[in-house]
Amino acid sequence: MEKPLTVAIVDDHPAIRAGLRAWYAAADPPIQVVAAGPTPMVAWTPPGDGADVVIFDLYLVPERPAAYGELRRLVNAGRKVIVYTMREDEDIALNCLDLGAVTFLTKAEGERYLVEATVAAAGDRPCIPPALAGAIAASARSTQPRLSDRELEVLVEWFQSESKQLVAQRIGITVRTVNTYLDRVRLKYANVGRPASTKAALVARAIQDGLVAAEDL
Structure with missing residues (x-):
């Protein structure tokens, strides 16, 4: 059970x-x-x-x-x-x-x-x-970092998955590479003064910037 x-x-x-x-x-x-x-x-x-x-x-x-x-x-x-x-x-x-x-x-x-x-x-x-x-x-802000297509793909897949292992399987990369892309995204947000150290904070940033819709999560 x-x-x-x-x-x-x-x-x-x-x-x-x-x-x-x-x-x-x-x-x-x-x-x-x-x-x-x-x-x-x-x-x-x-x-x-x-x-x-x-x-x-x-x-x-x-x-x-x-x-x-x-x-x-x-x-x-x-x-x-x-x-x-x-x-x-x-x-x-x-x-x-x-x-x-x-x-x-x-x-x-x-x-x-x-x-x-x-x-x-x-x-x-x-x-x-x-x-x-x-x-x-x-609270939408104009300081939106420029994400690559691959960074955005990994980010959205992670929002819609229960684990990074599932993201890696779906995209066909390693978990280490998933972490690398997510670290890059976090660094880009930190560099524009909008740090996002947790998944929930990163989701909020992505919604603010129109990268993903709340109803899609």
Whole structure:
């Protein structure tokens, strides 16, 4: 039997935690909530430390820099974090992606998008819910790096694949070559002042520049 997808929920509202448990239990297949609580400690201690995905309420921490610090700490530990918040600020959404969140989701977006985002995060696939798509579109910038046709091909294939191994198989190159192309793309974005250290941030940059459409991911 396949191991169930697991999540840890960091949110200080009991009603929200109860609602998310119900949504995840009703998913097909069900998603198991292994830990839930009002502080980030639930993601650092058993059994939450082993959860596949962390659902993180950004405004759990009163001071925004502290909240960003908690997010960065989770990401730096290799955790897949979905920021789940009442706020819809464009800058906050993009900052969260820059810090390494796999996606940004507002609490108004509901069950469908939360479940979709959780499954995508666990499978290392991009997910662009409506509020995040709006934030990305509103922040389009003119400093677009020039990508080669091959760099663009590898980039789009990676967005649509679960792993670099699959990209390599589809295109007929090695995983090392896939990494080389992606490193080049990241370097080009960094050189125009738009760093994209994570897959989610790179997806946002590509959507901003019209290289890929959110609905194609």
